Amino acid sequence: MDRAAWERLSGERVDWQHKGMSPDFWGLTVAELRARRPRLSEFPTPLLTLSRPALDHNIAALASWCADRGFDLAPHGKTTMAPALWQQQLDAGAWAITVANLPQLAVARAFGMPRVMVANAVISPLSLRWIVDELAAHTQDEIYVWADAVRTVQLMHEALEAHAADAGPRPPLRVLVERGGTGGRTGARDLRTALETAAAVADSPYLLLAGVAGYEGALAHTADDQALEVVASYLRDLAQVHQDLLDGGRYPEGITPVITAGGSAYFDVVDEVLRPFADAGARVVLRSGAYVVHDDGFYRGISPLGQHPRTAGPTVRAAMHGWVRVSSQPEPGLAIFDGGKRDLPFDEGLPEVQLLRPRTAGDQVTQLDGIEVTALNDQHGFLRFDADAAAPVRIGDELRLGLSHPCTALDKWVLVPVIDDADAEDPVVVDLLRTWF
Structure with a gap:
């Protein structure tokens, strides 16, 4: 930064x-x-x-937890929207910062954040033009966005195609295909839709298929066995999208595909399901955000490193x-x-x-x-x-x-x-x- x-x-x-x-x-x-x-x-x-002591402890705790498992960490910056804390997370080894929308991305860019994941679809032509202009001005930087439908990809392609006609060539925008779960938030609800979305990304010269993404926190709200299995089942579906893209040779040559999931409630299950892909060469990225502040309420009870730990590591x-x-x-x-x-x-x-x-x-x-x-x-x-x-x-x-x-x-x-x-x-x-x- x-x-x-x-x-x-x-x-x-x-x-x-x-x-x-x-x-x-x-x-x-x-x-x-x-x-x-x-x-x-x-x-x-x-x-x-x-x-201050709790912030320092929490940042170090999850950084070491990820390092021990071969995971990367892209903390969700929307929890704090505090660039000074983002810098501390980067200093502890974070790979990127995650944000949720264009205003938050603008804050990250204003403070020189070179790698940012927008955990959302970006379909506004105005927003897309600004993002690729940023990439053209800073060619070593990386910005990732999500897509969960062919229609989303079409809108992105059309906006970037029109901008290229006016402003000239721009670097392709990195896109992660989002897999969703029944009753959850956004995300392709089945494998076929996810793969069709990936194919549309791969076919656009203005986009680059960079991996798969999802969010499991919207699918459960407790830590009982049934909730943990719901999360695990969803993560297996997410992993299947990546495996099919890998087997089908859909990823561009020379990139390390990203598989990203993990809020602050179920990253132990992410470890259980996705660690084999990290061992096989994919970049598994955790996006936990709330852990840095933690709390005396919801996260105290549900965090894998909270009051009732479900994984090894400092609470x-x-x-x-x-x-x-x-x-x-x-x-x-x-x-x-x-x-x-x-x-x-x-x-x-x-x-x-x-x-x-x-x-x-x-x-x-x-x-x-x-x-x-x-x-x-x-x-x-x-x-x-x-x-x-x-x-x-x-x-x-x-x-x-x-x-x-x-x-x-x-x-x-x-x-x-x-x-x-x-x-x-x-x-x-x-x-x-x-x-x-």
Whole structure:
């Protein structure tokens, strides 16, 4: 990546546009604020933070897991949309960064990302023209897109053919044929459709058949034996597309075909089904994204390296937390805090109450039990507890929340404080992470 591009972010000035930044910080550059090493207590609530030790650990954990199996890693950048984290993942050995659409690809290219996978079909002529112009200007770079139907390939071919007539020859665009599963998202639902799509790609001079792709995470939502077999069966179907293309001599000479699958929930099954293809010379690419942040909810329970490991390797850790303040106690057994859906993820489970921060100097961090987040409004959260017992919180208390689903967490924040120790009485903010959503 273009390190100078993201290092220039240190000169960005903090101001009223950045939610979660104290007015005391307005006018400072990110570098100046980082040098001050402010404490968490100097930031208003609500706030989302990331843990530096947990981020570092998670990045190293999956990098080593992939290396041990001969896999490549193209982390899904849409989880964080933070080029500084992408750079850290690349430094740990990632082969590429994955994105979901053209705006995300534009962010990656703005920061000099040389190899990007767009895990989606791109059929807009405007988008296709820009992509191949990027490739013409940077001939060593690689951009991959997906296709799951002959019609998709026809639209791509027509758009690129028209552009070539106007602008001259451009490098062919690398295409992965997407195999889908019943009840899933996109992707050819049967082998015949996948192979017909591949043939259409191979027949176009403007496209290059580079491999096969899929996403298993949409087919299951648990880790029981039945769910794991659904995922494994789908991955065998994906592998069959690759094998048929290989046997039929459809791949161009001189390329290493890509087989890519794997979110953050079932990469152990990807290992089980696809590792033989890595051993046979294909490039098996995992696209996990949520692992870098992990969570205290959905992924904690389902990740192969989570609370209940299903594969060998270091377990990953929750790196994100919410910090909120109790703002009202309108009735017994109920307290309201100052964070809501605009601040915290909620689509894969509500936040969980974890810690009470010290109320006065000399107090200790306190573990909270018997208190539950039962609902979120746009800007408020509801805490419920035993109405007949002494209230465990009072107005003004600051709480740490565990959160679920990193993919819908960071999009609510432009500058995310990165802290040194989420368990400390008053953590030190060691960095500010810039996101682009």
